[in-house]
Amino acid sequence: MQFWRYTLFLGFLVLALTAAGQDEDTSPRRGSRIIDDTTRQVYGPKSSRYYYEEDVFLNKQTYHLIDTAIRGFYRYTYLQKNENLYQDLGNIGTAMHPIYYQTPASIGVSSGFTQYDLVWDTEKIRYFDTKSPYSNMWVMLGGGGRSLTKASYSRNINPRWNFGFDYRGLFIDKQIQRQGKGDRQVRGVYYDLYTAYQSKDSTYRLFANFQRNRHQTDENGGIVHTDNTDYEGYFQTNVRTYLTEAASTEVRINLHLFHEYEIGKALQVYHVFDRFRQGNVFTDLTDNFTQDYYDYVTIENDTVDDRSKFKTVRNELGLKGNLAKLFYNGYYAIRNYSQTYSLDTAHWHRGTEHYLGGRMALRLDSIGELSGWVEVLQTGNYRVEGHLKSEWFEASVKQMQYAPSFIQQGYFGSHDDWDNNSFSNVNVTEFSGSLHYNSRVFSISPGLTFTSLTNYVYFRKDPSLTAVEQLVTPRQSQSGQTWVSPEVRLSLTMLRHVYLRGRAIYTTILKDEDKAIRVPELFVNGELSYENIFFNGNLDMQAGVNVHWNSAYRALGYDVPTQQFYVQNSLKIGSNTDGIVPSFPLVEVFFATRIKRGRIFLKYHNLVQMITKQGYMPTPYYRGQGSILDFGFDWSFYD
Numbered sequence: 001m002q003f004w005r006y007t008l009f010l011g012f013l014v015l016a017l018t019a020a021g022q023d024e025d026t027s028p029r030r031g032s033r034i035i036d037d038t039t040r041q042v043y044g045p046k047s048s049r050y051y052y053e054e055d056v057f058l059n060k061q062t063y064h065l066i067d068t069a070i071r072g073f074y075r076y077t078y079l080q081k082n083e084n085l086y087q088d089l090g091n092i093g094t095a096m097h098p099i100y101y102q103t104p105a106s107i108g109v110s111s112g113f114t115q116y117d118l119v120w121d122t123e124k125i126r127y128f129d130t131k132s133p134y135s136n137m138w139v140m141l142g143g144g145g146r147s148l149t150k151a152s153y154s155r156n157i158n159p160r161w162n163f164g165f166d167y168r169g170l171f172i173d174k175q176i177q178r179q180g181k182g183d184r185q186v187r188g189v190y191y192d193l194y195t196a197y198q199s200k201d202s203t204y205r206l207f208a209n210f211q212r213n214r215h216q217t218d219e220n221g222g223i224v225h226t227d228n229t230d231y232e233g234y235f236q237t238n239v240r241t242y243l244t245e246a247a248s249t250e251v252r253i254n255l256h257l258f259h260e261y262e263i264g265k266a267l268q269v270y271h272v273f274d275r276f277r278q279g280n281v282f283t284d285l286t287d288n289f290t291q292d293y294y295d296y297v298t299i300e301n302d303t304v305d306d307r308s309k310f311k312t313v314r315n316e317l318g319l320k321g322n323l324a325k326l327f328y329n330g331y332y333a334i335r336n337y338s339q340t341y342s343l344d345t346a347h348w349h350r351g352t353e354h355y356l357g358g359r360m361a362l363r364l365d366s367i368g369e370l371s372g373w374v375e376v377l378q379t380g381n382y383r384v385e386g387h388l389k390s391e392w393f394e395a396s397v398k399q400m401q402y403a404p405s406f407i408q409q410g411y412f413g414s415h416d417d418w419d420n421n422s423f424s425n426v427n428v429t430e431f432s433g434s435l436h437y438n439s440r441v442f443s444i445s446p447g448l449t450f451t452s453l454t455n456y457v458y459f460r461k462d463p464s465l466t467a468v469e470q471l472v473t474p475r476q477s478q479s480g481q482t483w484v485s486p487e488v489r490l491s492l493t494m495l496r497h498v499y500l501r502g503r504a505i506y507t508t509i510l511k512d513e514d515k516a517i518r519v520p521e522l523f524v525n526g527e528l529s530y531e532n533i534f535f536n537g538n539l540d541m542q543a544g545v546n547v548h549w550n551s552a553y554r555a556l557g558y559d560v561p562t563q564q565f566y567v568q569n570s571l572k573i574g575s576n577t578d579g580i581v582p583s584f585p586l587v588e589v590f591f592a593t594r595i596k597r598g599r600i601f602l603k604y605h606n607l608v609q610m611i612t613k614q615g616y617m618p619t620p621y622y623r624g625q626g627s628i629l630d631f632g633f634d635w636s637f638y639d
Contacts, residue, residue, distance in 0.1 A: 043132040043638040044597070048154075050126040053207045053258055057270070058361065059322050063129065066136075066636060070542050071531070074590040074601040076140050076148065076632055078118045083503065083525055084548045084586075086118060087555055087565075089622040092146055092172045093119065093186035094217055095248075097556060097565040100485070100507075100519055101451060103428055104402050107381040108353045109337050111310035112405025113280045115563050116215050116250050119170075119188065125209045125256075127196040128154040128162050132639050140632035145173025145181050150634075161197045166190075175625065176220065176241055188215040206259040212252070219246040219282075219560045221293055222621030234623050235615045242293040245285035246304075248563050253277045265322050272316040272333075282306045282413070282561055294415045294561065295471040299343065306413040306561065307342035310406070316355075329359040344412035347419070354378045368394075379403070381425055395433035401425050404457040407562065408474040415561040416470060423476050427454040434487075443491040453481040458516050459566035461557060472559040472566045479513035499544075502526040518567055520550035520574070540594040549585040550574060557620045571620040584608050586616060586624075598635040605630060 049063040078096060079086050088096045095115035104110065128134060138150035148171075154164030170188030173181070194209035221242030223234050233239070253276070260270035284304040318331030333355040340348050357375030364370075368390025376382045384399045404423045411418055434447025456477040487505040494500065505523040529544025557568035590603035609615045610627040618624050 045636070045638075047131040048128060048134040048638055049130075050128045050154075052124065052126065056205060056207070056260075057258070057320070059268075059320070059327055064126075066134070068594060068597070068599070068636070070540055070592040070594045070599055070601075073542075073592045073599055074546075074603045074630075074632075076601075076630075078122065081122070082118065084523075087618045089558060089619055090617075090624045091175050091185055092142075092148070092625075093170050093188055093215070095558060095563060095565075099523070099550075099555075100505075101453070101517065103398055103400055103430060107375065107377055107383050107400060107402040108335060108355075108379075109339070109349070109351070109403055110405045111278055111280070111308065111339060112407030113250065113278065113308070113310075113563060115248075115565070116252075119190075119215055120213055120252050123166060123168065123190055123192065123211065123213075125192060125194050125211070126154075127194065127207060128156070128164060130154055130156050130162065130638075134164075134636070134638055136634060136636045138632070138634035140630065142630040142632075143628035144175055145171075145178070145183070146628075146630075147171050148632075160200070160202075161195070163195045165193045170215070174218065174220075176223070176239060176623070177244075185218045185220075186216070188213065190214075203262045204259070205262075206257075208257045209255075211254045211256075214249070214251045216247060216249045219243055219248055219284075221246065221560050222558075222619075223623060225621060232614065234617070234621075235609075235613070235626075243284065243560065246560060247283050248560075249279075249281040249283075251277075251279045260320075267319065267321045270316075270318055270320065272314075272318075274312070274314045276312045276314075278310045280308045280563065282563065296415050296417075296469065298412065298417045299414045301414065304414040304561070305342070308407075309340050310338070312337045320359075325363050327359075327361040327363065331355075331357055333357075339406045341412065343414070347406070347410035347412060349406060379425075391436065391438075393433065393435045396431070398428065398430040400428050402428075404474075404476075407564070408457050408459075411562065413561060416472075418470070418473055420474055420476070423457055423474075424455045426456055428452070434489075441493040443489075445489040446486070447488070448484065448486045450484050451482070453477070456481055456516055459559065459562075459564045460516070461559075461566050461568045461570075472557075472562070472564070475514070475516075477514045477516050480511060481509075481514075481517050482511040483507055483509045483517060483519075497530055497532045499529050499531055500527070501529075516567060518554050518556060520553040522551040524549045538596060541592065543591040544589075546588050546590060547585050555617075555619055558622065565619075568620060571617075573617055573620065584612070584614075584616070597637075598633060600633045601631070603630050604628070 045066040045068050048066055050066070051063050055062045075081055077092055079088060085100060086096045086098050088094045096118050097115065133155040134153070136152045140148040149169040151167045152164070154162060156162050168188070168190040170186055171184060172186035174183050174185040190213040192209055192211040196207050198205040224240045224242055225234070255275045257273040258270065260268050262268045282304065286302065286304060312335055314333060314335040316331050316333035318329060320327070320329040335353040335355065337353065338350045355375055355377055357373070359371070359373045361369055361371035368388065371387045373383065373385040381401045381403060385397070387396045388394060403425055409420050409423055429452045430449065432447065432449040434445050436445045437443065457474060458477070459472055460475045461472045485505055485507040487503065489503045490501070492500040503525045507519050507521055509517060526547040527544060529542050531542045533540045552572050552574035554569060554571065555573040556565040559566055585608065587607040588603050588605045589607060590601060592599065592601040604627070605625060606615065606627045615626055616624045
């Protein structure tokens with residue numbers, strides 16, 4: 001019912017704006033708007049531009065051209081799009097977690113179910129200004145029954161009003177114990193509808209969108225193993241997994257409205273409305289074998305059906321404007337929230353949060369931009385952020401205090417039970433900076449990030465407990481964590497058309513008595529490619545080798561019932577000495593080309609496994625994607 005209400009709301013909004021648009025232009029159409037007198041197509045990537053709501057909010061009228069580049073086009077997975085800085089369960093669309101700590105988006109309450117944040121955040125709404133209807137089709141046909149489809153459409157109803165939608169289908173077959181084509185492990189359907197409108201004199205602007213994503217993953221619990229299982233045993237074709245009837249499902253829905261009225265360049269009044277809903281479900285039709293997999297049982301049932309629902313409604317009222325080169329913003333926001341569990345009323349939460357904040361940005365064209373953000377909550381939580389960006393260097397500082405998530409504070413499910421209402425708020429201090437040198441043939445950007453945590457809350461597996469006790473539970477660190485991560489990015493052009501690009505991160509843990517931070521000491525991405533343009537710009541191509549490698553470390557494990565990643569000590573990923581998983585680079589060979597308005601890529605993933613017959617594990621006891629051939633293309637239309 002909620003879904004249909006949202007859809008009808010946006011439908012009525014579109015119809016109302018359509019009527020307004022039709023009243024403005026009733027003149028008959030004369031001639032073709034797609035071609036001129038020479039039959040030359042005049043509409044294309046440069047006639048269909050897009051921008052983000054954030055650009056308008058910050059009073060930056062920035063337009064972006066449609067992406068037609070093939071550089072990196074072959075990086076289509078969520079992990080590769082984010083520079084391999086996440087770990088997953090070895091298949092596209094499975095649960096993901098950042099390898100390096102990330103500050104949260106909100107200083108207030110949160111559900112704690114973040115394993116599919118990357119799937120949701122990938123689809124950032126783009127608003128278009130098109131001279132003709134724009135549509136795009138993106139298709140990936142991967143080996144092993146892995147396929148992704150994206151479709152986008154946008155058009156201007158009149159010069160001041162745009163409407164469009166996006167669709168994404170995620171259909172990924174199992175890569176272990178696959179019974180045949182269509183034996184899915186991941187099924188996901190995302191779509192959005194959006195519209196942007198402005199009055200004739202541009203004093204009033206409105207942006208509205210509706211987003212919905214349903215993501216379902218079959219949970220296999222990892223590969224069945226014993227203390228005597230050798231490394232090669234994890235990559236046999238007949239390996240079994242612990243769970244066969246378990247699944248996690250997440251549905252996220254958001255209705256968003258932003259509108260502003262401009263009194264003058266120095267003053268605009270705005271309002272932002274968001275209604276967000278996140279539902280998470282874990283089910284398992286248990287049998288005698290799978291019952292042995294779980295470390296703890298709170299409810300003796302033949303089937304497991306754990307559900308949680310997190311809802312928020314946020315209204316923000318504020319002022320903003322430009323005073324010469326200074327942008328300012330001040331706001332007040334009220335956020336109503338609720339968190340419920342199907343099997344637990346003791347940890348239900350309802351409440352209201354009050355935010356007060358402001359932003360400033362000093363934009364100096366010749367030097368760069370200096371910006372800041374301050375926000376406080378009535379609970380005492382706060383954020384203070386500062387950023388400096390220029391052509392030669394950039395730096396940022398963050399100081400935050402935020403609330404532990406609801407699932408960390410208290411939870412009761414079929415296999416878990418805890419109450420941590422005494423957890424304190426988490427404090428984080430983060431400094432980062434980098435220098436930039438760019439020339440025609442060589443670019444380098446050395447940088448450094450310093451992070452310090454106090455009262456850090458995380459999940460941990462305690463091997464000292466017996467099997468009848470809960471092994472994976474949330475903990476709050478008492479000692480604090482501090483680490484520093486210097487890094488370098490570089491790009492080198494050789495022989496005009498050969499490019500070497502790379503990034504390396506080195507991390508040193510300065511303080512962590514609880515051993516709560518688990519990151520590789522060294523993390524490396526690299527790409528060597530040949531790139532050229534032929535036939536007067538009508539054929540653009542890139543071919544080469546992409547490499548990712550990180551040093552041995554005890555990567556986080558994955559707890560299926562709670563869908564949480566946790567600190568573990570049983571397996572060291574990428575170890576030749578004290579673990580079972582040897583270290584080798586993840587290598588793929590690729591070819592990509594653009595022919596007029598179409599782009600195509602072909603790549604072979606995990607070349608090393610084809611040679612050695614040994615794979616890799618991104619998460620303990622979950623083997624990564626094996627050697628496989630992928631093919632994908634996209635095509636844009638401007639009429």
